[in-house]
Amino acid sequence: MSTRRTPRRRGRPSMLTSDRIDTIARVLALGVSVGDTAAAVGIARGTLSRWLSRGRDAAEAREDGERPVPADDPYIDLYMRATQARAQMALQAVKGVMDAGMGRIVVQEQVRTWIDPETGAEVTQRQTRYLRAQWRALAWWLARTYPEHYGPNxxxxxxxxxxxxxxxxxxxxxxxxxxxxxxxLAASLAAAPTAPASASSGSTAASLPRPRPSASRPAQGHARRSDPDGILPTPRMPPGPPDRHLGGSASSPEGCRRPSR
Known part of the structure; x- marks a missing residue:
């Protein structure tokens, strides 16, 4: 006796039908948001977002070379048509902004037709009036397209x-x-002399180095300190020009004496 397996009960059919896909695409093409579009077709916003997310993931998986799943076909169709509708709406909006900024919006247009009496030919004359160019429209487009150059910051x-x-x-x-x-900078700091720190402010002058005596006129006291045994001769002053006021020459010891009064 053969036993026949009872077919498994399937779940609830999807609410995503072809007519609903067409309606969603038409509403999005008008520039309506996703939430308002979901309310217009009678579904929740989260439902429409899940449909679009599933279609996007399935489309990317097929582009990567994965095996297609037939159940994802309606979601892919919804995602592709919704993306295209929003892109077309954005294109029309940008065109309107640029036309307003460039002054290409037609306000009034008149067409006159008459017969030329000389030639007998029909002549058509068209007069078109455009809206004044709106620089704020161009500024708005620049601020949002190139914010690093024309934005508020x-x-x-x-x-x-x-x-x-x-x-x-x-x-x-x-x-x-x-x-x-x-x-x-390092060489300048290394070559700079460093004076030892003084114990008090009064010993500052004593800590400074003393200037060396000149080689042309050495001091006698310095010679005595450097030669305590008296071996070296005492340095003498070099001869200088004669003193006109005192008389005599600088080499004679009498010429250096001041005359007595």
Whole structure:
């Protein structure tokens, strides 16, 4: 006796039908948000978001070479048509903004037709009136398309040049100019004399080095201190020009004496 297996009961059929996909695509093409589109077709916003997410994941998986799943076909169709509808709406919106900024919106158009009495030919004349160009429309488009240049936090041209120069020539420890400057600074600090710290403010003058006596006029006291045994001769002053006021020559000892009164 053969036993026949009872077919397993399937779940609830999907609410994503072809008619609903068409309706969702038409509503999105008008520029309506995802939440309002879901309310317009009678579903929850989370449901429409899950449908779109599933279609996106399945489309990316097929592009990566994975095996297609037939159950994902309606979700892929919804995702592709919704993406295309939103892109077309964005294109029309940008075109309207650019037309308003360039002054290409037609306000009034008149067409006149008459017969030329000389030639007998029909002549058509068209007069078109355009809306005045709106610079705010162009400013809005620039601020949102290029916020780094035309947005509220845009930087000036000089600041952009400084940043570009800093990126091309970064100043760091490897910079040759900075390394040479550091070497010169270290050499200057090493060559600078360091005076010993004094115990009090009164001994500051005593701690300073004394100037050496000149080689041309050495001091006699210095010679005595350096030669305590009296072996070296005492240095003498070199001869100088005669003193006109005192008379005599500088070489004679009498010429150096002041005359008595």
């Amino acid at each position: 845009a930087k000036s041209f000089e600041q952009q040049l400084d940043e570009c120069r800093a990126e091309q020539h970064p100043a760091g420890p490897d910079d040759p100019d900075m390394a040479a400057l550091a070497e010169r």
